[in-house]
Amino acid sequence: MVIVQINYTRPDMPKAEWEARYTDDRARQFLAVPGLQWKIWLDGEEERRAGGIYLFADRAAAEAYVAGPIVGRMKANPDITDLQIRLFDVRERMTAITRGPVPGLPMAAE
Numbered sequence: 001m002v003i004v005q006i007n008y009t010r011p012d013m014p015k016a017e018w019e020a021r022y023t024d025d026r027a028r029q030f031l032a033v034p035g036l037q038w039k040i041w042l043d044g045e046e047e048r049r050a051g052g053i054y055l056f057a058d059r060a061a062a063e064a065y066v067a068g069p070i071v072g073r074m075k076a077n078p079d080i081t082d083l084q085i086r087l088f089d090v091r092e093r094m095t096a097i098t099r100g101p102v103p104g105l106p107m108a109a110e
Contacts, residue, residue: 001055001056001057001089002058002062003088005051006074008050008051009050010048012048029070036055038054039052040052051084055102066085
C-alpha cells in the first residue's frame with residue numbers, strides 16, 4: 001500500500017468562493033481512480049494550504065495517479081501554487097497496531 005500526499009497553496013479569495021469549488025461531483029471523480037482505496041481532503045484556512053491524503057493499493061496505481069489527468073490539471077492550474085506531491089510506502093504492521101484505517105490490515109489486539 002502507498003500513500004500519496006498532495007499539498008498546495010490555494011488562491012487568496014473569499015472562503016465562500018473557494019468552498020463553492022468543492023462539489024459532490026468533484027469528489028465522485030475519485031471513485032473511478034484505479035487502485036484508490038480512499039482520499040482524505042485537507043484544508044488549512046489560515047495558511048491557505050489545501051490538499052489530500054490518498055491510499056492506493058500499490059505503487060503502480062499511485063504513480064499512475066500522480067502522472068495522470070487529475071494531477072496534470074492541478075499542475076496546469078494557475079490558481080494552485082507551491083504544489084508538493086510525495087509518495088510513501090505504508091508500514092503495514094505498525095499501522096495495524098495503531099489502528100490505521102487501512103483496508104485489509106488486521107487490527108491489533110488491545
